[in-house]
């Protein structure tokens with residue numbers, strides 16, 4: 001099964017033309033989204049993701065016309081309908097359909113579209129040996145805490161990474177590291193774990209908060225403080241977190257080795273804790 005779509009509760013084929021030309025998501029990027037990974041047929045941390053889509057929607061004054069339970073149910077329906085065990089479910093709300101103008105039109109209904117697609121696990125070689133990253137200026141707007149459809153800054157950053165043979169672009173703004181194009185960044189120096197605080201400059205990642213919980217349980221010293229590009233280049237360990245990134249060690253930035261250029265022990269321990277949580281919650 002290749003995958004399937006669900007638009008306002010109705011199943012559609014992935015190649016069906018279902019976006020009306022005047023959907024505000026299509027014309028203005030006026031909407032929010034989420035991505036949930038399915039492991040062993042179970043949508044992982046789906047409640048947390050759906051809580052966040054409510055938050056993102058409320059920050060741009062979209063009133064979601066479903067309950068959290070209904071949104072979770074749509075995820076389960078997509079899994080059941082396709083029988084996919086390892087999959088990515090993408091959901092987006094747009095403000096609705098109306099003749100194009102900037103200010104919010106009155107009386108339109110937000111539109112939900114979802115897709116499920118098979119998901120291939122991350123390259124085990126990269127997981128075992130670590131990935132390369134590149135530093136790029138953060139050229140996005142100043143509401144990066146909203147998971148909005150406007151991703152051009154992230155798209156261009158990721159493209160720079162790909163053109164340079166890197167897994168991720170790590171962004172900096174005003175002299176401090178913010179986050180990756182689609183991941184959060186953790187930096188370890190002298191056994192202290194640093195990650196940028198959850199303000200308007202980063203997305204409060206669900207994987208980020210899961211990892212922070214583990215780090216505190218393991219009694220590591222954690223500082224939710226942004227570090228400089230110079231600090232990250234001289235770190236002992238760096239890793240990325242994200243739904244589709246899981247916990248990805250970074251062993252080189254700007255072609256410069258991080259630490260000894262090998263995956264470090266703290267990264268490995270937090271990575272394993274995260275993968276064990278997936279195992280416990282999804283494969284039992």
Ligand SMILES: Cc1ncc(COP(=O)(O)O)c(C=O)c1O
Pocket residue numbers: 154179180181182183184202203204205206207208241242243244
């Ligand atoms: C910009 C950005 N930061 C961080 C993340 C990681 O968030 P999460 O762990 O909730 O997937 C993402 C995920 O897509 C992202 O797009």
